[in-house]
Amino acid sequence: MLNKKTVDDLKVSGKNVLVRCDFNVPIQDGAITSDARIVGALPTIKKLIADGGRVILCSHLGQPKEVDPAFSLAPVAKRLGELLDKLVVFAADDTVVGDNARQAVSGMKDGDVVLLENTRFRKEETKNGEAFSKDLASLADIYVDDAFGSSHRAHCSTVGVTQFVKESAVGYLMQKEIEYLGNAVNNPVRPFVAILGGAKVSDKINVINNLLEKVDTLIIGGGMAYTFLKAMGHGVGDSLLEADKVEYSKQMMGKAKEKGVKLLLPIDTVVSDKFSNDSNFKTVESSKIEDGWMGVDIGEKTRELFAAAIKDAKTVIWNGPMGVFEMENFNKGTIAVAQAMADIDGMSVIGGGDSAAAVIQLGFADKMSHISTGGGASLEFLEGIVLPGVAAVEDRA
Ligand code: ADP
Numbered sequence: 001m002l003n004k005k006t007v008d009d010l011k012v013s014g015k016n017v018l019v020r021c022d023f024n025v026p027i028q029d030g031a032i033t034s035d036a037r038i039v040g041a042l043p044t045i046k047k048l049i050a051d052g053g054r055v056i057l058c059s060h061l062g063q064p065k066e067v068d069p070a071f072s073l074a075p076v077a078k079r080l081g082e083l084l085d086k087l088v089v090f091a092a093d094d095t096v097v098g099d100n101a102r103q104a105v106s107g108m109k110d111g112d113v114v115l116l117e118n119t120r121f122r123k124e125e126t127k128n129g130e131a132f133s134k135d136l137a138s139l140a141d142i143y144v145d146d147a148f149g150s151s152h153r154a155h156c157s158t159v160g161v162t163q164f165v166k167e168s169a170v171g172y173l174m175q176k177e178i179e180y181l182g183n184a185v186n187n188p189v190r191p192f193v194a195i196l197g198g199a200k201v202s203d204k205i206n207v208i209n210n211l212l213e214k215v216d217t218l219i220i221g222g223g224m225a226y227t228f229l230k231a232m233g234h235g236v237g238d239s240l241l242e243a244d245k246v247e248y249s250k251q252m253m254g255k256a257k258e259k260g261v262k263l264l265l266p267i268d269t270v271v272s273d274k275f276s277n278d279s280n281f282k283t284v285e286s287s288k289i290e291d292g293w294m295g296v297d298i299g300e301k302t303r304e305l306f307a308a309a310i311k312d313a314k315t316v317i318w319n320g321p322m323g324v325f326e327m328e329n330f331n332k333g334t335i336a337v338a339q340a341m342a343d344i345d346g347m348s349v350i351g352g353g354d355s356a357a358a359v360i361q362l363g364f365a366d367k368m369s370h371i372s373t374g375g376g377a378s379l380e381f382l383e384g385i386v387l388p389g390v391a392a393v394e395d396r397a
C-alpha cells in the first residue's frame with residue numbers, strides 16, 4: 001500500500017490547489033506534436049475540478065537558460081482548454097508568480113483552472129531556492145505532485161514548495177507510478193525476473209547492483225552485455241565495450257552466484273559489419289564475435305532462452321532494449337522480449353525512456369501492466385533511490 005497522501009484523501013472544495021504536472025511536451029514551431037502528457041494529467045485535474053478545487057497548474061518545459069518565448073507554456077494552456085472543454089487562464093508572467101498569476105488566482109471561483117508560465121523561467125527553480133518555492137506556495141493551500149518524470153530532481157516546484165504549503169499529496173499519475181514500480185521492486189510476486197539492456201553498463205551500474213538483491217533471475221542483453229561477455233573471457237570484436245567496467249561486471253557475476261540469482265547472458269549474437277540497417281549481418285555464438293563485426297542484437301537461441309525465463313515469471317521489470325531496435329534488422333530481440341512479457345499472467349513493468357519508446361513503437365503498449373512515463377526517474381527508482389519529489393509529499397496519517 002502506498003503510504004503517501006493522494007488526491008482521494010484531500011478536501012479541496014473552495015481551496016487553492018497547486019498541481020505540479022509534467023507538461024514537458026514536444027513543441028515544433030509553436031505547435032504541440034504530442035499531447036500525451038497533457039492527456040495523462042487530465043484524471044487528476046478533472047477530479048480536483050469536480051471536487052470544487054481552484055486548480056493552479058505548473059510545469060517545466062524543456063531546459064531554457066533564461067526567459068524564452070519558444071519555451072512558453074501558452075500552447076499547453078490552449079490544448080488543455082480544448083481537452084477539458086473549459087477556459088484555462090494562462091498567467092503569462094516571466095517571473096512565473098507575478099502580477100498576472102496573482103490577479104488570475106485571486107479571481108478564481110471553485111472549479112476554475114489557471115496555468116502558470118514555465119517554472120524554468122526562474123533560475124532558482126533547479127536550485128530549489130527558497131524565494132521561488134515560497135512564491136509558488138503563496139498561491140495555494142494545498143500542493144499536489146503529479147509529475148513523476150521530474151520527481152528525481154529536488155527543484156522548487158517538486159520539493160521546495162512542499163515546505164511552505166499546509167498540505168501535500170500525490171496525483172493519480174504519480175500514485176500509479178509509485179504503486180507499480182514500488183510493488184514490482186519491493187514487494188514482487190515471485191518468480192521475479194528483471195531484464196536489463198540498453199547501451200551502457202555505466203548507465204546502469206546501480207540498477208544492476210540493486211536488482212541483484214531482489215530478483216530470482218537477471219537477464220542481460222543489449223549493448224551492455226558485451227562488457228559481461230568480455231568479463232567471461234570472450235572477445236567481442238567491435239561491439240560496444242566499456243573496458244573500465246569489465247572488473248565490475250565480474251563482481252556482479254560473483255554477486256549473482258552468491259545471492260543465488262540466475263544470471264542469463266546472450267548465447268548467440270547478431271553481428272553487423274557496420275552500425276547501419278544497410279549492412280552485412282549474421283548470427284554467431286557469443287563466444288565467437290570476430291574483429292570487424294559488432295554485436296547489434298541478441299540471436300535467435302538467446303531470444304528463446306530469454307523468453308523461456310520470462311514465461312513463468314509473476315513479476316517482470318524491463319529496462320533497456322536488447323539491440324539497436326531503431327534499425328529494423330536488429331529489433332527482433334527487443335520484440336521477442338516484449339512479446340514474452342506481453343504473454344505472462346503476472347505483472348509486466350517497463351522503465352526507461354528508450355525502453356518505453358521501443359515498447360510503444362513496436363505495438364506492445366496495451367499488453368503491459370505499466371509503462372513508466374519517467375525515464376530518468378524510473379531508473380533511479382530501480383536503483384533503490386528514494387526520489388526527492390516523492391519523499392517530499394506528506395505521508396498518509
Ligand atoms: P533506456 O533509455 O530505456 O534506459 P538506454 O538509453 O540505456 O535505455 O539504451 C537505449 C539504446 O541502447 C538504444 O538507442 C539502442 O539502440 C541502444 N543499444 C541496444 N543494444 C545495442 C547494441 N548492441 N549496440 C549499440 N547500441 C545498442
Ligand code: MG
Nearest residue numbers: 352353354355
Ligand atoms: Mg535512454
